[in-house]
Amino acid sequence: MTLPKTPPDSRALKRKVSAQILQLPGVSGIGVPKGQLTVYLEADSDDIRNRVREVLKTVSPETDVVFLVTGKFAKQDPD
Numbered sequence: 001m002t003l004p005k006t007p008p009d010s011r012a013l014k015r016k017v018s019a020q021i022l023q024l025p026g027v028s029g030i031g032v033p034k035g036q037l038t039v040y041l042e043a044d045s046d047d048i049r050n051r052v053r054e055v056l057k058t059v060s061p062e063t064d065v066v067f068l069v070t071g072k073f074a075k076q077d078p079d
Helices: 010-022 046-059
Strands: 027-031 038-041 066-069
Touching: 010 027, 010 046, 038 046
Parallel strands: 038 066
Antiparallel strands: 027 038
16 A cells, blocks of 8 residues: 655745746746745746756655746835
């Protein structure tokens, strides 16, 4: 009998891969809304999606990732 895979800790995984993923051109951010690893993209691109998956494959191959196209994030001035 095989045990079901334990889902990875999304926040720990985010901390582990953020630096690599955020360096990829076209990635505007990374987060874990509702516990789901989410990568925010400047524009929809199969190439960048594949690069993100390659990073994840080396660290946590069973992880599902959600991609959201949000455009480029910019820092906002405090009011």
